[in-house]
Amino acid sequence: xxxxxxxxxxxxxxxxxxxxxxxxxxxxxxxxxxxxxxxxxxxxxxxxxxxxxxxxxxxxxxxxxxxxxxxxxxxxxxxxxxxxxxxxxxxxxxxxxxxxxxxxxxxxxxxxx
Amino acid sequence: xxxxxxxxxxxxxxxxxxxxxxxxxxxxxxxxxxxxxxxxxxxxxxxxxxxxxxxxxxxxxxxxxxxxxxxxxxxxxxxxxxxxxxxxxxxxxxxxxxxxxxxxxxxxxxxxxx
Numbered sequence: 001x002x003x004x005x006x007x008x009x010x011x012x013x014x015x016x017x018x019x020x021x022x023x024x025x026x027x028x029x030x031x032x033x034x035x036x037x038x039x040x041x042x043x044x045x046x047x048x049x050x051x052x053x054x055x056x057x058x059x060x061x062x063x064x065x066x067x068x069x070x071x072x073x074x075x076x077x078x079x080x081x082x083x084x085x086x087x088x089x090x091x092x093x094x095x096x097x098x099x100x101x102x103x104x105x106x107x108x109x110x111x112x113x
Numbered sequence: 114x115x116x117x118x119x120x121x122x123x124x125x126x127x128x129x130x131x132x133x134x135x136x137x138x139x140x141x142x143x144x145x146x147x148x149x150x151x152x153x154x155x156x157x158x159x160x161x162x163x164x165x166x167x168x169x170x171x172x173x174x175x176x177x178x179x180x181x182x183x184x185x186x187x188x189x190x191x192x193x194x195x196x197x198x199x200x201x202x203x204x205x206x207x208x209x210x211x212x213x214x215x216x217x218x219x220x221x222x223x224x225x226x227x
Contacts, residue, residue, distance in 0.1 A: 004155075032214055043117070043204055043218030044156070089155060093214060100169065101216070103148075103156035 003027045004092050006104035013111050019077040021107050023090030026071065030092040030102075035064060035075050038087045038106070047088075048075070080111045115139070117219035119205050125225045126195055134190045134222045138207030146208075146216060147180055147190050149201040156204065162188065163211045195226045 031052040036044035090104040147159040158172040182188040206216035
């Protein structure tokens with residue numbers, strides 16, 4: 001049973017518009033969430049994170065929103081740029097699980113010029 | 114500074130052979146992780162090393178998989194008697210310590226078992 005779900009395997013957005021990537025989780029013990037970006041033939045790179053004590057974290061064009069009651073988080077990219085085209089992974093962790101991170105299957109974002 | 118490096122970048126092996134995959138973490142990082150990504154799947158946690166503590170091996174899929182971390186730095190993931198379902202990209206990541214959530218990933222090793 002997948003504990004972290006990214007139900008959209010792919011997403012296409014026009015350059016300059018907003019990209020919204022969604023992630024749902026089932027384990028209420030998760031208290032820290034991260035987003036990673038992955039280009040082909042490279043390892044994932046850390047993008048942004050959020051702790052469960054917050055409901056929003058912003059870093060430049062990237063904002064992550066957390067809705068604990070819905071067990072849902074989303075990554076907003078505004079404005080989207082062609083260089084943002086990559087696979088985005090959502091990951092979750094729980095303090096009492098040590099450092100065992102659970103990753104979602106990823107969403108492939110294509111930003112069209 | 115140098116990031117996480119992995120070798121080889123690609124490995125093709127015959128079913129039943131043993132393979133060794135190597136990871137060099139970022140210098141000074143005490144935490145090291147191994148993941149694998151099968152085609153169309155997310156990252157699957159395999160094993161976690163933190164300093165001199167006993168590793169968390171809870172993600173290893175079978176006893177054919179083992180990993181070592183020598184001197185708290187370089188790590189080797191060994192797969193014995195490889196099977197076709199072992200074909201995947203094996204990713205290594207390191208983080209500064211057990212309190213740091215940010216992991217820095219290497220480029221991965223693509224393993225193909227024929």
